[in-house]
């Protein structure tokens with residue numbers, strides 16, 4: 299066990315000091331989680347090449363226990379959204395996010411995933427994956443370097459360190475909710491906007507039925 303997992307607040311007899319570590323449940327639990335964050339194996343565009351480089355031998359994120367990229371969302375802890383998020387792709391991204399078990403995290407890697415990037419005004423591009431799934435860490439750059447991605451992953455570890463089993467949303471009963479999967483038709487429709495549509499339709503019908 300590393301020194302950072304133990305605390306010196308509770309005195310340990312000198313003869314047992316090398317054999318006993320006293321720590322909190324949060325600290326040992328988060329230490330194990332942050333040391334085995336498995337990413338979901340998928341990429342969307344050019345940023346994915348940098349993500350692949352980060353996994354290769356020069357940068358090697360297996361040093362952080364992250365080398366086991368999972369082809370199934372059911373075995374993944376973090377979704378690295380690496381690339382341009384198109385309207386055609388976002389339903390699949392949300393579906394994959396919903397299939398990941400909690401606790402789960404999302405990294406928006408690069409300008410495209412964070413806010414649309416150079417294609418922000420494009421007819422087919424979502425201006426940020428956070429419009430649909432909650433993002434924990436944003437990594438700037440076009441593309442971000444492998445060092446930047448590693449920095450983002452370290453920031454995610456710091457976030458995990460700060461969570462408590464008593465207060466984190468994952469551990470509260472009845473707080474787990476799937477994100478409604480957007481529908482792609484002539485344009486993208488977010489089911490969460492339905493009440494807004496109903497209001498607008500009602501207002502329009504009232505306008506049309508009012509004599510001029």
Ligand code: SF4
Pocket residue numbers: 343344345346380381382407408409410411415416439440441442
């Ligand atoms: S941020 Fe830049 S490098 Fe990354 S997917 Fe968008 S255009 Fe490509």
